[in-house]
Amino acid sequence: MNVHGVDPLEDILTLIGTTSRLSVGLVAGGRWALSFEPPAGVKFNAVLRGHCVLTVDGLPEPIPLAEGDCFLLIQPRAFTLASEPGVRPLPAGPVFAAATGGVARVGEGEDVIFAGGRFGFGERAQELLLDLLPPVMHVPGGTAEAATVRWALDLIDAELRERPLAATLVTEHLALVMLIHLLRLHLATAGPGETSGWLAGIADPVVAPALRAMHARPAHAWTVSELAAVAAVSRSTLAARFKQVVGQGPLEYLTGWRIELAADRLRSGDDTVAAIADQVGYGSVSALSNAFKRVAGVSPRDYRLWKRGNGALSPGRP
Incomplete structure (x- = not known):
């Protein structure tokens, strides 16, 4: 029985889908602070030069960021970047709206330079991945993972500026590289209770x-x-x-994963329900339908209709 080398992380990242968008860069100097509204998607930033302080709503302590550090804001929380604690922040929106040449500026000088953007995911990402992570993941610059993130950011930046063939596809793959390295570090360093x-x-x-x-x-x-x-x-x-x-339990988990696979095929493919039942380990349409309805609250056929625009149903999960 060959089960080695199969990676649940790869399976789930593939199923939920990942896209990226690089944001306007930020250059800051002197005494400065910017307040950001809760972002759509998962925000990431890397400090390419200098140092600053990150404050996130709901976290008791600010997070010092040094050159080479990066952070991933998993939950849509308001946050502030500042030269130091205690500086009254400006709203970030107008500062970024006034960006020229792809760079926003705040304060005086160029003490700190940021690069960053957002990850976007498919509809199942929240429950399958994001709810299992802490609200903020901070990666110190001395780690191999941070070096990889900076390498990927530099390549993403070049792809988006120069727009060679297949640039969008390349940036999406680079974003996934970044995310995987951040998740690897989190898994390697997480304490008890920090993952689930x-x-x-x-x-x-x-x-x-x-x-x-x-x-x-x-x-x-x-x-x-x-x-x-x-x-x-x-x-x-x-x-x-x-x-x-x-x-x-393990068999309960197996049922849930089979239903995730079935739901993905129902959303995005044209296979019959009978074919999908066979693919995910159910010997008949009725066996899949019973399990699917128990987990998702509707039958596979109704789920497919709802996902393709029927709008009359309100399935629970997936």
Whole structure:
């Protein structure tokens, strides 16, 4: 049974889709501060020169940012960038609206230079990924991940300025590179309770092999005993550890992932419900329909109609 090398993170990032948009650059100097409204999407910034302070609504302490640092604002919260604490901020909107040559300026001089933009995701990103992450991810400049982010930002900037062939596709792939490196660092450094769900599971030595197995063969009729053998632990150990780390049992997780796959095919493809049932591990349309309705609140056929503009239904999940 070959289940090695299959990556749940890759599966889920592919399913939710990722796009990027580079924003206007920012140059700041002297004593300055800018207040930003909660952004649409996931905001990212890198400090290419200098240092400043990031304050985010709801976080008790400001975050010092040094040259080479970057941050990812996962939740749509208002935030402030400033030369130092205590400076009265200007609203960022008018400053960026007045940008010339793709650069906004605040204060006097060029002490600090920022590059950044936003990640956009598909409709399932909130529940499948973003809700599992902290509101802000700060990556210090001395890490390999920050160096990769800066490399990717430089390439994105060049692609968007020069617009060679397939520039949009290249920038989207570079954005995904950035996001993956940020998530890798988060998983490597997160303390207890800082991740949850499948994201915590892929960092757990007992749970991860079982997750990889299910993602490798989602249509297989997995049993807890088979998954425990893959993880090289007892059935009871896997069941307890999976529930503790992921928040649900392994077969419950498998059902949820199968329904995610089915929903994605219903939204974006033209396969019949019978074909989709076979692809995701259900032996009949009725078996898929029962599981889908239990999880999503509607039948697969009604879900497809609703997603394609019927508008009369209000499914819960996915």
